[in-house]
Amino acid sequence: MHPAFTTAPAEEAVPITLVAETAWETTGATLDDHARRFAEANGFAAKAGQYLALPAANGEVSHILFGLGNAAGRSHDPFLAGKLPGLLPAGTFRFANAIDDMHLATLAFALGSYRFGRYRKADAPKARLVPPDDIDVADISRMADAAALARDLINTPANDMGPEELAAAAQTLARRFGADFNCIVGDDLRKNFPLIHAVGMASPRAPRLIDMTWGDSAHPKVTLVGKGVCFDTGGVDLKPATGMQIMKKDMGGAANVLALALMVMDAKLKIRLRVLIPAVENAVAGNAFRPLDVFPSRKGLSVEIGNTDAEGRLVLADALALADEGKPDLLIDLGTLTGAARVALGPDIPPFYTSDETLARDLSRCAETENDPLWRMPLWPAYDAWLDSKVADINNAPSGGFAGSITCALFLQRFVEATTSWLHVDIYGWTPTAKPARPEGGECQAARAIYRLLGERYG
Structure with missing residues (x-):
């Protein structure tokens, strides 16, 4: 069970009433006269995120009112309850009423309790929630634990989260669930994974290809590939200082793939899982790869380097080629790849690409169910010619500035041939401004939606 939750008796917990603006008049009328007058005196009107602790006669907190605002409004946030861990005093609490998004409210409470405390003391919220009876607490707990893993990995700065440390984190996860683990390091990559080697060879921290497998080999094969660029200077096409500021997050694809793997293995889904992570640092040195260099790839395609700052698709290309050789039933890659995706959809909505219509429909539905937003964009074949060399x-x-996220997806598609169902997600992996249940910093994106999809198919 996630530490935000408790098994304490519900009758001993302080009730929290989640109330929409339209229901406040009716809800307020159910309070005793003292509580109602206290709420009125404090201007409580159930606006979004409004919080009020009602006192008992002895001065202790007897009840919490928390406003949901206009539940039908355009800006309604299903994760609004994620504010509660930062507002509540120490103690045990329970939701006193049911709402339509009770699953998401409970998940938001757990997600909102996250604190990154590796380098300085971060006081964890001391409020604990007695989960509602009809909620799958184990499922919500594994989602929250997975999000914490992704956030911790992304938030850790590059001096403590290089390719070696990322591989160690993957190996720790593999040991926890009894998965097989293998890692190819440094010059051993040169022959069979030349693009991964090319991107990582300028760093004193050797590149790696992490390879983890779990589950019954008789089950359907699902392969996850995550971009693990532990820091991205841009290479010889150097990023400006502002563009390099949060590039510790450029291994966000790997972090989210590991979060997804955690959920899959903890839930014991009936799949044969494989996780591939090319872990590199895109550094600048005398032996760094250069614009207009040409390298072979694992698939046999020669690749001209148009820009050294488009390194993520290079390392993913070799890893996808290896994954494709195994002909999985479903191949999924996640990466923090293009600024174009952020220009199009902002930081909160990653675009995804697939030619599988059923997969697209199912994923979109699961993304909405889990409040893990995704938006489909096209693998537009006419733009494929833009990749010509x-x-x-x-x-x-x-060289042009158009359709950068689409052309990245089309580049990766060239390395997936045998697999009939492939999904590519261009995530941001970062919350630039704190929101309920989503603190500023590293973020778990797409993993919950994909986990829900896999659970429906292979649970």
Whole structure:
């Protein structure tokens, strides 16, 4: 059970009434005269995020009122209850009433209790929630634990989260669930994974390909690939200081793939899971790869380097080619790949790409169910010609500024041939401004939606 929850008797917990603006008049009328007058005197009107602790005669907190605002409004946030851990005093609490989004309210409470405390003391919220009876507490707990894993990995700065440390985190997870673990390091990548080696060779921290497998080999094969660029300077095409500021998050795809793997293994889904993570640091040195260099790839395609700052798709290409050789039933890759995706959809909504119509519909539904937003964008075939190179089979970064997220997806599609169902997600992996249940910093994106999809298919 997640530490935000408790098994204490519900009757001993302080009740929290979640109330929408439209229901406040009716709800207020059910309070005793003292509580109602106290709420009125304090201007409580159930506006979104409004909080009021009602006192008992002895001065202790007897009841909590928490406003949900206009539940039908355009800006309604199903995770609004994620504010509660930061508002409540120490103690045990319970939701006193049922709402339509009770699953998400309970999950939000757990997600909102997260604190990153590796480098300085971070006082964890001392409020604990008695989960509602009809909620799958184990499922919510594994989602919250997975989100904490992704957030911790992304929030850890690059001096403590390089390729070696990322591999160690993956190995720890593998040991926890009895998964097989393998890692190819440094120059051993040069022959079979030349793109991964090329991106990582300028760093004194050797590149790696992490390979983890779990589950019954007779079950359907699902392979996850996560971009693990532990820091991205941009390489020779150096990023400006502002663009490099939060590049510790460029391994967010790997972090979210590990979070997804945690949920899959903890839930014991009936799949044969494989996790591949190319872990590198895109550094600048005399031996760094350069614009217009040409490298072979695992798939056999020669790749011209149009931009060294489009390194994520290079390392994913070799990992996807390896994954594709296994002909999985479902192949999924996640990566913090393009600024174009952020321009199009902002930081909260990752675009996804697939040619599988059923997968697209199912994923969109699961994303809405779990409040883990995703938006489908097209693998527009006419743009594939933009990847043409005059000297190689393909260029990693077209010179124009149009459709950057789409052309990245089309580049990766070139390395997936045998797999019939492939999903690519271009995540941001970061919350720039704190929101309920989503503190500023590293974020778990797409993993919950995909986990719900896999649970429906292979639970």
